[in-house]
Each structure stands twice: as C-alpha cells, then as structure tokens.
Amino acid sequence: MAESPITAREKDFATWYQDVVLQGDMAEPAEIVKGCMVIKPNGYAVWEVLQRELDTRFKATGHQNLYFPLLIPESFLKKEAEHVEGFAPELAVVTIAGGKELEEPYVIRPTSETIIGHFFSKWIQSYRDLPLLYNQWANVIRWELRTRMFLRTTEFLWQEGHTAHSNHPEALEEVLRMLDVYADVAENIMAMPVIKGVKTRAEKFAGANRSYSIEAMMQNGLALQAGTSHDLGQNFGKAFDVTFQSKEGKLEHVWQTSWGVSTRLIGGLIMTHSDDKGLVLPPKVAPRKAVIVPIFRKEEERGPVMETAMKLAAELGAFVDTREGQSPGAKFFHWERLGVPVVFELGPRDVASGNIVLKRRDTGTKEVIPQPEAANRLAATLEAMQTDLFNKAKNRLKANTVLANSIGEVQEILNDVTAEKGGGKFVMAHLKDDPANDARIKGFKASIRNIPLVDEFDGPGKCILTGEDVSHRVVIAKAY
RNA sequence: CGGGGCGUGGCUCAGCCUGGUAGAGCGCCUGGUUCGGGACCAGGAGGCCGGAGGUUCGAAUCCUCUCGCCCCGACCA
CATH class of the missing domain: 3.30.930.10 (Bira Bifunctional Protein; Domain 2)
Known part of the structure; x- marks a missing residue:
C-alpha cells in the first residue's frame, strides 16, 4: 500500500x-x-x-x-x-x-x-x-x-x-x-x-x-x-x-x-x-455527487462494462471515469481525495448479476444493489449523508462546548490549544461586554467569539472578571 | 517587522562542506502485459541549478549584493 x-x-x-x-x-x-x-x-x-x-x-x-x-x-x-x-x-x-x-x-x-x-x-x-x-x-x-x-x-x-x-x-x-x-x-x-x-x-x-x-x-x-x-x-x-x-x-x-x-x-x-483520506463534501455542495469507476480485466469485458456504465450514468447523473492507464484502485483513491460523496464500482461480476456497488464517502460503507434500484439508493444515500454529516458536526460542537465559572478555569482550558495540536473548546462563561475584558482574554490568545442570540445555557450570572450582572454566557475560544 | 527554513527537469528532493560542466524517486510520452483499493517491464522526452556581479583555467558548489516563497509570532473575513 x-x-x-x-x-x-x-x-x-x-x-x-x-x-x-x-x-x-x-x-x-x-x-x-x-x-x-x-x-x-x-x-x-x-x-x-x-x-x-x-x-x-x-x-x-x-x-x-x-x-x-x-x-x-x-x-x-x-x-x-x-x-x-x-x-x-x-x-x-x-x-x-x-x-x-x-x-x-x-x-x-x-x-x-x-x-x-x-x-x-x-x-x-x-x-x-x-x-x-x-x-x-x-x-x-x-x-x-x-x-x-x-x-x-x-x-x-x-x-x-x-x-x-x-x-x-x-x-x-x-x-x-x-x-x-x-x-x-x-x-x-x-x-x-x-x-x-x-x-x-x-x-x-x-x-x-x-x-x-x-x-x-x-x-x-x-x-x-x-x-x-x-x-x-x-x-x-x-x-x-x-x-x-x-x-x-x-x-x-x-x-x-x-x-x-x-x-x-x-x-x-x-x-x-474532511478526514485523513482527504476531502469530504456534503452532497449539497459537491459539484459531482456520484462517479462510476468501470472495472474490466480482459478486453472482451470492456464493451459490456462500459455500455452498462454509460447507461447507468445517464440515469444517475453520474460521471464515468473513463481514464485509460489508471487502475481501478488508483481511481478509487483519486475520487476519495476529491470528496465525491458516492463512488459506484461496476465490473464484470456486476454486469453479469445486474448489480452495482455503491460506496459512501463519509462512512466508507459499500453495498451491492440491483441496478434498477441504483437511482433511489443514490438519492437516499445522499440525503442520509447530508443529515449525518450535520449531526456529526453538531455533536462534536456540543461535546466540545464546556462551561467555566472563573477566568482561571477559562485560561486553563484554552491555554495550550493551537491550530496544529488541536484540543480547542468553546468555553461558555459569564462575561461583560467590555473591551478591558476582551483584552484580558486576548492575554492567552483566545477571544470572545460572540454573545449568542439564543441562550442555550443557564441564563443570567455574574461576570467572571468584574462581578457585574450579565444576561447570559458568551462563547470564548481560540480562533482562526 | 522579529525568528526559522528554502529557491536545482512538471512535483518532492540529493549534490554544495572538500569547485571539474547535473542526479534520484514520482509524474509525463511510446510499446506490451495488467486492471474488484495506489500494477509491472522495456524504451524515451525534459533542467544553461531564482537573478546580478565577483574569485578562478573552470562555479549548482566559494564570496558580495539582490529578488521571491514557505513556516512560527505580533494584525485580521
């Protein structure tokens, strides 16, 4: 490999x-x-x-x-x-x-x-x-x-x-x-x-x-x-x-x-x-939603495979990777890195059985499906992928959002965070909108990202720097 | 602006210390065998070594100047 x-x-x-x-x-x-x-x-x-x-x-x-x-x-x-x-x-x-x-x-x-x-x-x-x-x-x-x-x-x-x-x-x-x-x-x-x-x-x-x-x-x-x-x-x-x-x-x-x-x-x-294999594009922003990689061993397999690939491509709105001199494996890696949501594999076995293999980019799961069902499965897969990617990101956001009730706590959480090492959090704390407070946060290279329009936490509290009353917690984080 | 790194075939880099007229891998081209997760063999094309000046019989290599890029910090969608 x-x-x-x-x-x-x-x-x-x-x-x-x-x-x-x-x-x-x-x-x-x-x-x-x-x-x-x-x-x-x-x-x-x-x-x-x-x-x-x-x-x-x-x-x-x-x-x-x-x-x-x-x-x-x-x-x-x-x-x-x-x-x-x-x-x-x-x-x-x-x-x-x-x-x-x-x-x-x-x-x-x-x-x-x-x-x-x-x-x-x-x-x-x-x-x-x-x-x-x-x-x-x-x-x-x-x-x-x-x-x-x-x-x-x-x-x-x-x-x-x-x-x-x-x-x-x-x-x-x-x-x-x-x-x-x-x-x-x-x-x-x-x-x-x-x-x-x-x-x-x-x-x-x-x-x-x-x-x-x-x-x-x-x-x-x-x-x-x-x-x-x-x-x-x-x-x-x-x-x-x-x-x-x-x-x-x-x-x-x-x-x-x-x-x-x-x-x-x-x-x-x-x-x-995206992941360690490369780009992952949610279906709704993916310029190419599906690609078919044709596979054939002998010259006589080529005709039937390509014919089926072209026919299905038209039905599915998919792009057929017809490049010569590239092995199927190389093509799989290629489209994976480009973030194409769904890659179909179509070889002699599938042509014989009337099936096609559907591979989903985000999960990496493969399924063999009858060709007549390909269009429906593709639509369902793209929809599921869109939803799953959002939920995954939403869960990550939730999991990495933490509460802090003192400036020391905020600093401790964010101090060693860098773009390279990661480990960043959204720290929710009560903090008054005052430039002096922003400056204090900046002291450890973090910043107040914003004061949420909707409070998803515990309402009013005392500012962790000045002790004044504030209506709700703000987002503190390291940022790009 | 401060610190660090780097400019050599399309790409990644070796060669520089200890000067002798440029090399590897990948990619590319041709032919053949391959093809269900990065194929292999054979043949081939392609670079006056970022730029200018200097030292020298001779400079990618040494010296001076210069241009540019990347990374790390201070500024920011």
Missing part, C-alpha cells in the same frame, strides 16, 4: 488541512504572489455552488446585484474615523498609473462601504428611495501578515451586501435577516452548525455600531467566523452625507447595514467534514 500523501489530523492538524486542500484539488498557493492562492477547479466549483445558494436567497429577500469599482480614492477611507483606523494597516495602495504618479492614490478595496456611501448619497433623496437593498460579488485585498489558504488570503472572493434604510428598527431587522440566511446556508447546505451571536464592542467591524456573526467549530476545536452582518447605524450615512427627506419633511441620515461571507466558507467546510 502506497503511503498516504495526507498527514493525519492527529499528527498535525494544520498540515493535514494543507494536504487536503492540495490533494483535493481545491487550491494551491500562488507562490509568485505573496499570500495569494489559485483556486482550482474543484474548489471553484464548490464556490459556485455556494454562490448560487446564497444568491438565490439574496434575491428572495429582495436584494439586487450590482458592481462598484475595485479602486477607491484614498480620501474616502479616511472619512469614517474608526473605519480608516481599522483598515489602514492592511491596505494595498496604487500610487502610479499610466506611468505617472497619481495626485491622489487609489486603495484597492478591502471592503466597499466607503465607495458605496458616496454613491448612496447621490442616489438617495427621499424616504421613497428606501430601502436600498444591494449586493456585490467581488474580490477584495487585505494585506494580512499571516495567510492560510481559504481561511485568510491576501486577495479573497466574497459577497458584500449593502443596504440603506429610513430607520434603525428596519435596518436591524435586515442585519438579523441576513445573519439567518448565512446560518441557513451554513447549516442546511454546508452541514456546518453555527452559533449566531453579537460580537463584543471590541471585536466589531471598524465603523459599525454592532456586528453579528456566525461562528463554527473546526475539528481541532478552533472557532471560525463564517459570516458577519453589521449594523452600521448612521456612521457611514454621516461620513458620506447620505440623507433623505422623511415623510414629515425632515432631512435625516440613512441607517445602513453591510454583511458578507467569503471563500473562507470553503476552509470551514473542509475543516468541518
């Missing part, structure tokens, strides 16, 4: 992740461009599925797609004080164009609130123009110091929703609606359970009043912020003078929201389900 090209999770989780990404043909480091990656066909196909699922939901909630320039005048970033402070360190700036130094440099967008603020102010005059519900699919650049494929790259693909409203309750409703959309796609499409919650004031988006997030748990117990939705209040409305005349004739600033998910979701997907 050949040695696996994939490092075991147990041995080194971070290396395992890299191996799975590479072997699964999801992406590779660009190398010639610092911190950037090439998203390969299998990875891009997953992104296309996610885009489709998200976009459908955006449209269903009344949003329209549009597109803004990649370059933003540098001065725009400076108009919102918190915003510029938050993003300045990670900006890439264009200073020369057309062979000449520019009078005012352009920044390559790290996010588009500012340029959108500019246009919103042109487009909005009356309360009748509101709400404005827009979304943009785009790439952005943030000059991060440390990158990891999909999880944090210098350039990444995402969508950013931007909306403007005439009042705060309606804006907040939008913020929470989109957070629900993200949770829906994460849980029901990606089979990745998440915790919806509010970010602490210290962790909120630069320029927002409040940020909301969905947090997922990876197999090493680290948290991954999988999506964010921001209540921008009137901050950008004021910075960019986005005003409207109300029904009562008063001039008011709009209330804005922004929300986004990125190709980081793919990293989360991989670290939620």
